[in-house]
Amino acid sequence: MGEGVRVGADESTLARSDQRAGSETVSVGVLFSEGSRQVFVARAVAEGRIYRFKGSRGDVEWMTGEAYLAVNGAASILRRLGASVDILAEETCSVASWARYRTIICPNACRLEPDTVRVLESWMRGGGKLVVSGETDLSGTAPAPLRFDWSLFEYAGSVLQGHRRASGAPDDHFHLDKLAWQVREQLRDWGCELDAESPWGDHQNVLVLRHDTDSSTDRTYLDYEVEHEVPATYAILRDRNRAMYLSAIAPHPFLEASFHYTSRRRLGLDRLLLVGKGIDRQVQKANQLGIPSATLHKHGHRFYYPETIEALDYVYGSSPEVVGMGTMARCQNLRYSGDRSMADSYTIQPPNVSVPFWFPFHLVMPRVAGHKVLRGWDCSHFMEPTPGLVNAIFRNASMLPYGVYMLGFHPAHARSDTFRLGGNFPWFRYAVEEAQKRGWLIANYRTVCEALS
Numbered sequence: 001m002g003e004g005v006r007v008g009a010d011e012s013t014l015a016r017s018d019q020r021a022g023s024e025t026v027s028v029g030v031l032f033s034e035g036s037r038q039v040f041v042a043r044a045v046a047e048g049r050i051y052r053f054k055g056s057r058g059d060v061e062w063m064t065g066e067a068y069l070a071v072n073g074a075a076s077i078l079r080r081l082g083a084s085v086d087i088l089a090e091e092t093c094s095v096a097s098w099a100r101y102r103t104i105i106c107p108n109a110c111r112l113e114p115d116t117v118r119v120l121e122s123w124m125r126g127g128g129k130l131v132v133s134g135e136t137d138l139s140g141t142a143p144a145p146l147r148f149d150w151s152l153f154e155y156a157g158s159v160l161q162g163h164r165r166a167s168g169a170p171d172d173h174f175h176l177d178k179l180a181w182q183v184r185e186q187l188r189d190w191g192c193e194l195d196a197e198s199p200w201g202d203h204q205n206v207l208v209l210r211h212d213t214d215s216s217t218d219r220t221y222l223d224y225e226v227e228h229e230v231p232a233t234y235a236i237l238r239d240r241n242r243a244m245y246l247s248a249i250a251p252h253p254f255l256e257a258s259f260h261y262t263s264r265r266r267l268g269l270d271r272l273l274l275v276g277k278g279i280d281r282q283v284q285k286a287n288q289l290g291i292p293s294a295t296l297h298k299h300g301h302r303f304y305y306p307e308t309i310e311a312l313d314y315v316y317g318s319s320p321e322v323v324g325m326g327t328m329a330r331c332q333n334l335r336y337s338g339d340r341s342m343a344d345s346y347t348i349q350p351p352n353v354s355v356p357f358w359f360p361f362h363l364v365m366p367r368v369a370g371h372k373v374l375r376g377w378d379c380s381h382f383m384e385p386t387p388g389l390v391n392a393i394f395r396n397a398s399m400l401p402y403g404v405y406m407l408g409f410h411p412a413h414a415r416s417d418t419f420r421l422g423g424n425f426p427w428f429r430y431a432v433e434e435a436q437k438r439g440w441l442i443a444n445y446r447t448v449c450e451a452l453s
Contacts, residue, residue, distance in 0.1 A: 207432070231256075
């Protein structure tokens with residue numbers, strides 16, 4: 001059994017990774033500018049790019065197109081690179097308070113307060129590296145900032161949550177990771193210090209095993225994980241099999257029981273499950289049945305943008321125990337479906353992924369009334385990955401360390417011929433054993449989200 005497989009090792013390793021949080025110097029700050037966001041709001045209103053829908057708490061106005069998602073895009077990419085990141089606000093800017101940052105990134109900062117500009121100029125004269133992207137009103141500062149040629153952080157923030165589709169090929173499984181690598185190389189060329197280190201302590205990468213139980217009672221994966229003490233997350237439906245899984249998982253703290261909320265319903269009523277308070281109602285019923293909800297994982301491919309993200313925010317507000325979700329792996333993204341003039345859709349089929357990015361990230365609500373970052377984490381995942389795809393994961397990890405790779409193996413396919421004659425259990429063992437050989441941390445999803453939180 002490889003090091004870092006047992007849950008006790010997971011928790012101690014991840015605890016060590018958080019020790020730098022209280023240090024005086026943080027490598028990177030990312031500036032959020034409410035004045036700049038208001039420019040994007042005004043432009044969206046003027047151009048008719050506002051989508052209106054009934055949300056969990058009332059009417060919602062949501063920006064389409066460019067929606068000031070660049071701050072979340074930048075922060076997500078920097079976390080992927082192992083950097084310690086703070087989100088900065090103009091209201092708290094001062095030379096003294098920003099002296100702890102070696103690099104500050106200002107994405108789409110097109111209307112900064114004059115005091116902010118003066119502080120940034122003074123901070124740069126003291127040796128700080130200022131990086132801008134997209135629209136900016138910092139071009140005339142002295143010294144001049146470093147600049148990316150295109151709005152890459154807005155693009156990344158949009159792709160992370162289905163606001164737009166990735167421009168790479170459907171089978172470009174590491175599209176945003178490649179973008180993160182390019183950002184890292186450019187920052188290095190500019191002399192920007194990231195002080196990157198693994199969030200996972202002694203390990204460079206993390207493997208998360210996810211098992212969507214669905215209607216199966218096959219224990220092949222479960223028995224292997226119990227015998228070898230391999231952590232995993234089981235996403236459990238509210239069906240007749242739940243009691244069996246809950247009782248089998250309970251004695252083993254390295255196994256996580258989580259809730260598999262559904263996006264499928266007969267009679268074409270899928271939408272009611274995923275908008276407003278629909279997901280929250282599912283969570284409350286699951287809790288009554290004893291299904292834990294520290295992490296939630298979507299069953300089925302339906303996803304309503306942006307209504308589902310607003311519904312997830314309601315869950316985070318009503319259920320403080322929830323720390324993460326698995327929403328964005330694959331989907332039929334029904335965008336702006338409540339307005340025929342705006343509606344469009346696209347479908348991502350496995351093994352391809354909707355979000356080709358391999359680190360947990362936050363979702364964002366770019367509302368006219370205010371910008372809000374959802375509290376918990378989301379993560380993409382590969383469904384039934386072949387050994388060839390697993391090898392591609394290892395190659396990507398050698399290019400860009402610190403990743404979190406969630407691999408989904410359904411118990412129903414462990415011994416059935418659906419994907420492979422004789423079942424997918426050999427694919428599962430290959431992924432586990434190769435990760436162990438490489439010294440990867442194997443952790444359940446709850447452990448990962450709690451460490452990041």
